[in-house]
Amino acid sequence: MDNVVPYAALPYDIDGIVYEHGDDSVPRVGVLPGSTIEVTHRSSRVYPGTTRSVWIHVPAACAASEPSAVMFFQDGWWYLDPTGQVRAGIVLDNLTSTGAIRPAIGVFVDPGLRVDVDDSQLRKNRNVEYDAFDDRYATFLIEEIAPLVRQHVRITEEPDGWGICGGSSGGNCALTAAWTRPDRFRRVVAYLSSFAQMPNGNPYPDLIPDTPPKPLRVFMHTARYDLGHHQPHRNWYAENLRVSAALDEAGYDHRLVVGDGGHSTNHGGVLLPDALRWVWRN
Numbered sequence: 001m002d003n004v005v006p007y008a009a010l011p012y013d014i015d016g017i018v019y020e021h022g023d024d025s026v027p028r029v030g031v032l033p034g035s036t037i038e039v040t041h042r043s044s045r046v047y048p049g050t051t052r053s054v055w056i057h058v059p060a061a062c063a064a065s066e067p068s069a070v071m072f073f074q075d076g077w078w079y080l081d082p083t084g085q086v087r088a089g090i091v092l093d094n095l096t097s098t099g100a101i102r103p104a105i106g107v108f109v110d111p112g113l114r115v116d117v118d119d120s121q122l123r124k125n126r127n128v129e130y131d132a133f134d135d136r137y138a139t140f141l142i143e144e145i146a147p148l149v150r151q152h153v154r155i156t157e158e159p160d161g162w163g164i165c166g167g168s169s170g171g172n173c174a175l176t177a178a179w180t181r182p183d184r185f186r187r188v189v190a191y192l193s194s195f196a197q198m199p200n201g202n203p204y205p206d207l208i209p210d211t212p213p214k215p216l217r218v219f220m221h222t223a224r225y226d227l228g229h230h231q232p233h234r235n236w237y238a239e240n241l242r243v244s245a246a247l248d249e250a251g252y253d254h255r256l257v258v259g260d261g262g263h264s265t266n267h268g269g270v271l272l273p274d275a276l277r278w279v280w281r282n
Contacts, residue, residue, distance in 0.1 A: 014225075017261040024094045024273035025087050026130035032087060034059040036080070037152050042100055046140040050112030050125050050164040055080050056149055057089040067154040069104040069161040069280070071187070072141055072177075074130065074170030076108030078265065085269035088165075095273060101280040104163075109141070130169035131198050135180035137173055142184055145172045158198045159215075162278060163187030167268050169194040175204070175218065175243075182214040187279040191268030195239035196228060202239050208246035217253040219275045220244055225262040236263065 011017050018207060027033065033147075037056040044050050055076055062068040073079040073094075079086045089108055095101045111126035129137050141164075156162070156196035164185050166174040171193030178185040195202040229237045247254040255278055259267040 008112040009270065011260045012056045013260070017259070017267075018121060019259070019267045019270040021087070021270050022273065024091055025270065027082075027090055028051065028094055028097075030058040031093055034062075034093045036089065039148060039152075041105065041144065044112065044140065044144060046136050046144065047112050047125060047129060049114050049116050051115055052110045052112045053077070054110070054145060054148065055106075055108040056152055057092060057108065058153055059093045059096040059103065059105070061093075062103040062105055062153070064154070066103070067156040067161075069102050069163070070146075070149070070155040071104055071106050071163040071165055071276075072145070072185075073108045074111070074164075074166030074173055075126075075168075076110040079165070079167075080106070080108040082154070085265040086272055087269060088272060091276065093273050095276055100273075101276050102161075104276075104280065105149070105153055105155060107145065109145055127169055127197075129168070130173035131194060133176055133198055133200070133203055135177075138177035138185065141177065142181065159184050163189070165189035165191075165272075165275075167191035167193075167265055168263065169197070171220075172198060176253060177221070178216050178218075179204075179214065182216055186215055186217065188216055188218040189272075189275045189279060190218065191265070191271075192223055192226055192263055193220070193240055193243070194236060195243055196234045196236050202243070205239075205242040205246045208243070208252075209250050211250075213250055217279050218247055218255075219279050220247075220254070220256045221268050221271055222256065223258065223259045223261045223267060227262070227263045 079088045117123045164174040171190035226236035228235040244256040
């Protein structure tokens with residue numbers, strides 16, 4: 001039987017498109033809000049000299065007696081903020097309460113700040129952590145953040161129960177963490193990934209088809225008017241399409257959604273409930 005998609009008018013072919021949030025992204029009557037624990041990670045072995053905030057959001061559907069799945073979100077507060085575009089805590093509460101996804105805890109990790117640097121811009125360690133093509137950030141989450149989380153809640157040890165989500169540089173960070181450590185991360189949500197600004201170039205279009213498949217499920221989102229569109233170099237939109245095509249060619253469990261906006265968290269935030277349902281499906 002065909003799956004019928006309701007008619008929706010095609011948006012104007014202009015930047016500045018804003019997508020409306022659906023019911024899963026707003027607090028629902030009858031859904032008990034989860035609890036959020038805020039901690040500060042002050043001493044890092046992987047990124048010496050950095051400090052950062054971490055929020056652990058525990059939906060009410062996560063039983064204290066049972067280990068839950070876990071989803072790590074980069075740019076922590078941007079993704080947790082209940083008044084922002086993503087509202088991931090609200091989404092997790094709604095989806096887990098109805099059984100749309102398995103009980104899953106959200107771990108929201110801010111980029112590191114270098115405490116020994118006075119300049120407010122140079123203090124930010126975000127691009128060092130997120131754009132690198134190596135396993136340092138995955139190691140950081142596994143060896144430093146996960147133990148911090150385990151001090152407060154129980155999380156599963158099965159890799160199919162670990163996911164990672166991010167946007168812009170956090171998007172390519174999410175894919176790189178899973179690519180380098182598929183023994184731990186298996187579910188990936190990557191929005192508007194900044195593959196175009198990775199040092200030494202985007203490795204994935206050539207690397208993915210030539211590497212034995214990894215057990216990953218990857219949801220990607222890109223935007224027609226992302227940074228550098230219609231440019232021959234540093235074109236965020238084109239690089240995302242190339243990575244998506246490579247995943248398809250290599251036979252990955254993969255889905256790409258293309259929006260009509262620009263480099264904004266809006267559409268990715270609106271898509272989060274569907275993205276989580278897709279990556280956590282049976």
